[in-house]
Amino acid sequence: MLNKQQTIREQLEISKVEFTEMGNVGAMYYQQGNYKKARTIFEGLVELDPQSADAHSALGALLTLQQQDEAALEHLQKAVQLNSQQIAPYVNLGEIFIRQQKIEEAVANLKKAIELDPDEQDPGANRARAMILGIYQVIQADGKATEEIGLESDKIN
Amino acid sequence: MIGKLLGSVAGSLLDKVGLGKIAPFVKMGLNAITGNWAGVAKDVFSLVSNFKGNFVNADKKPPLGGFEKQPTEEKASLNKDRMSGLFGALGKLFKALGSFGKDGDLMGSIGKIFSAFQALEETMSNNQMINERRANSKLAQPAY
Secondary structure, three states: OOOOOOOHHHHOOOOHHHHHHHHHHHHHHHHHOOHHHHHHHHHHHHHHOOOOHHHHHHHHHHHHHOOOHHHHHHHHHHHHHHOOOOOHHHHHHHHHHHHOOOHHHHHHHHHHHHHOOOOOOOHHHHHHHHHHHHHHHHHHHOOOOOOOOOHHHHOOO | OHHHHHHOOOHHHHHHOOOHHHHHHHHHHHHHOOOOHHHHHHHHHHHHOOOOOOOOOOOOOOOOOHHHOOOOOOOOOOOHHHHHHHHHHHHHHHHHHHHOOOOHHHHHHHHHHHHHHHHHHHHHHHHHHHHHHHHHHHHHOOOO
16 A cells, blocks of 8 residues: 555545545635635645645645745745646745745746736736736835836726 | 835735735835846836736635636535545555554654545535535425
């Protein structure tokens, strides 16, 4: 039964569909605001399959929400390493870097999230756009922006 | 002072995505930039200048990623019985580890998985109970 090459998910013969169903339950608790239960599930899923970008992304998001930034960074960077096409980890890395006052790193990550959503449909990428506009408003207020953007009327709802 | 200033500047927009509290960090972070200010401003401008949408559907919390997407169309297979089976399999794995000598990291991993399974089984039980109650209440309704 023990095989160090396999993940515990594989050893327990949990299919990818079942694994995603487990993640969906965690996501349900997250959306309901039951973060304790969501965290218990996401932590378990990371251990079940350390190669799952989805599991690292979800746990990283929850830790971002709880402002446990160092732990969140570890999982979000792992998620990006496993799947560089996911939008969510970049958005959350952007938020953490803002909190750490590393604006250049924040902008670089938010930029990646936005570039992965050219149709402007992804709620996570739109969160990134809101953060970018927030940064731009501060730049404007500081008088350091060279161009004006009509934000208030047509872009902020 | 900074918080008050930003309340009128970036707060309104960041508030919309649940990030009003990080507005002061934006200001402090911008002040901390020692390198190319113009480059950062240009990058930011280029990202927002073409935005045609709005923020009605922007996430209000950090996005989770793949688990938030709709489940696959394949038939859901997780239920209380399946979770009971997984508990059994996890127990066997735990025993096998014991016979190989205790690996602290692996034991810790199994502990976290066990807790996750407990939370999942509880959810499955509740769902099953809700579904059974619904079915019973339908049966109890008079036929017309």
